[in-house]
Amino acid sequence: MKDLESKLKRLPLMAPSRDLDDRVLAQKPKQPVQRYREAWRVPVWVTAAVALLTVVVGFVAGAAWRSGRPVARKEPRPPVMVQVIYDSPTSRNPFDFTGASHFFPAREVETTTRKLETTI
């Protein structure tokens, strides 16, 4: 079989005409932009993966950016009124809240506490 094969292979073949190349290759589309886009068509899963990755990276970067910065907000100091009711000169009852002995405006107040000595 091999000798017959090699004899067959040696026979000269009929060649196509010279204008076949022009006829065939002239059909190649001349829109490189369109063909380029077709060649680089992005699969849906790649698009979805890139979108997901962007979201994750965005969240991580945002969290890192927020944690690194101290909160600079300063609350306005609320007006403070301290009402001292103990030892009110107007009443000897320590649970009488009707009258205050002293009022202090909003500022630092130093206080000292004293343990009540109660006698039953």
Added chain:
Amino acid sequence: MHTLNGSLERIYLEYRQQLFTCALAITRCPARAEDAIQEAFHRLFRLERKPRRLKAYVFRTVRNAAIDQVRRQPPPAVELDEFIFDPGPGPREAATENEFKRRVAKALVTLSADERETIVQHVYGGLTFREIARIRQAPLGTIVSRYHRGLRKLRTKLEKRP
């Protein structure tokens, strides 16, 4: 990375002769074999995406176009003596070779279409049996047995005195 059209052009330029011979084995007419190749590449250049095995796909498209040509207009009743071979007169010292060529051509056209096409695709198309099986969408074993059966018939016919 080759674009699809670049790859098609490369395959055409590399396998032009083989494509033509395989198409000619079906159409038995050089002009119609060329028309089949042109028609096939008209379709191929407009493909949306690159097929997995481009070479086999190109051969299959050309084969289908050649079969379409034959369906539209059957092959000539008078067989070409040279069939797929170069009909050139050749030098005087090649007379024996020319005689052998004519006998092979005559023997080839007496084979069944499947056997003839398989022999042409393998011997002159340079295609492996696996590639032929893909092109013809037939089992590998069928292709191999067609080839060997065809070759045996061809040898028997060639051994007979003309």
